[in-house]
Amino acid sequence: MSIISRRLSSRFLSGALTLAVSGVISLAGSAAFADDEVEITNVSYDPTRELYKAYNQVFTDYYKKAKGITVNVTQSHGGSGKQALEVANGLEADVVTLALEGDVDAVQKAGLIKKDYVKDFPLDSSPYTSTIVFLVRSGNPKNIKDWDDLVRDDVKIVTPNPKTSGGARWNYLAAWSFFEDAGQSEQQIIESIRKLYSNVVVLDSGARGSTTSFVENKQGDVLISWENEAFLSIAEYPGQYEIVVPSKSILCQPTVAIVDEVVDQRGTRQVAKDYLDYLYSDDAQRVEAKWYYRPSNEKILKEFSSASDSNVIKQIPEDGKWIITNVKLTNIAHFGGWKKTIEKHFANGALFDSIYEKK
Template sequence: MKKRILSILLIAAIGASILGCGNSKSSTNDISAKAEGEGGKTIELTNVSYDPTRELYAAYNELFEKHYKEEFGDTVEVTQSHGGSGKQALEVANGLEADVVTLALEGDVQVVADAGLIDDGFTSEFDLDSSPYTSTIVFLVRSGNPKNIKDWNDLIRDDVGVITPNPKTSGGAMWNYLAAWYYFEQQGQSESDILDSIKKLYSNVVVLDSGARGATTSFVENKQGDVLIAWENEAFLSLKEYPGEYEIVVPSVSILCQPTVAVVDEVAKKHETQDVAKEYLSYLYSDEAQEIEAENFYRPSTKEIYNEYVSSENSDTITKIPEDGKWINDKITLTDINHFGGWKKARATHFADGANFDSIYEE
């Protein structure tokens, strides 16, 4: 009998022990679930951008992910895609799923909008025509400037080999073309004469790459051509990466380049990323982001931060990164896209099939 009672008590004790373990496990799961909830969810965001922004967004994404975690409690993982801006716009229009686009110009974003993916009025969604930073077009030459290249008219000399990307695939190439057009116009040339000058310039092009970064590679790494028509930030990156090997020549006139950002509304709705996509682009205007943009040689839109980086020298030749970090030449005469009637008119006149670029390059 005693043995039976002891057996019953032992079974009861084991049962209580198992039940106690079960309750302990349940409690641990509750704690883990709570911790996971406190840690927030993980949100994936895709930014389709253009070639020269690789370094900029590598730095910005890290900043933004930290900001979003602190502000909203969720983890954001940003995927980047880079290429010629025009090509990137077509990729998104044809199905590449981007939550946001940060392209070289408004006209390329319009291509995505025309595909029904971005709502009307995207240039008004963020400040300054949805352009959080700007740039311009300069020349990059080899150290010592052996061909003595000073301005746009030097690019039509018979002894000069030019590197520039293709306006059919590159937004930066469109800015290059329009800056050259403006120079020859300022020289008093008629439209017919300007077309002749532009034709001569492109006849000197050694390599017509699909994007700005490819053009930089052709000039800097492959040693092709005598001059690279470049985004300002690309030229400064070359000075930084290859000290003593290259110089920047600032032409007498150029163009204010306004890269444009937009939420790809239809994709963001599908992915349920509308809020994070909007915050991602809005935060580009924050002081922290503006500093990163300036450090990557983009002209910040915040005037106070812009002024921090204005050079007191404003030399037409720049041989190295200034030690004080003040790199912006604020004296260069810049036109803008409004001079050409806006992007819709500029594209139709110069870059559409059968327009001016085709007429001078296909002959």
């Protein structure tokens, strides 16, 4: 079984705790400390498995040297919306590192996180960013270049479900913004989005599941993908896939937070804070870039930025400069923030439900 097969098949563990550093998983309610050892749990979203496997090792090495404390980190991964619901319903997490602020809000509304959590860490508690791209098969047989190609009758799409996946919500909003920029009225945009989803052949619950459907199961002509997922795929299958960066996309801001209720019960607040703080360190920012997330540190971002004018990527650049900057990015503020966006587009009975039911 290939590395990516093992990596992608791990989607079946969504919502289950998988150990990232230690050989023992802590049980809910167990003591967090044993002398100079501490256990914390990070509940994250689908495509961060590789990132946090690498980051946890860097952080635990740093913490052992700096403070003499051994930190054992457990990980849980799945669709971001589903993960937020799991934490709200009792899945023990010292920290959450989810796909968007709106999902962390769901945990906050459950009374587990304080209201002003976005002020706890720099840049609205978003240590790294991403964007949305297209992954197509080698040679781009359907000649897919931009969002308007996804509404053609001959194109079959793979994308996750916005009801359970944070990445899927970014996908939807990026498409909406493109059609808006094209001068369409809101009703025309709705019709374009409806046509796009009528072309979806697989609507998985999370981003990693969608990658499995496209890469492993060979379904669809195009995967609407997190940038890092697309790069991992072309790295694992050289010559079989290409990345197409659309002319308009969205600045995706994954959000991190301390789960106050849990850390106060377990006595892990300080190490949880240090764990999230360290995501902004130079060492961690380079780890994030290595796993194809965009560093929030502008200096380090430039270290990985490409000088190429092409929006088609066929292989991992040998110089490591993979970040394409010649793309127009909207952001969640354009839509009025996550509260308004969820109410209008993703809540039960909101626009996505009406679009998908009538596709």
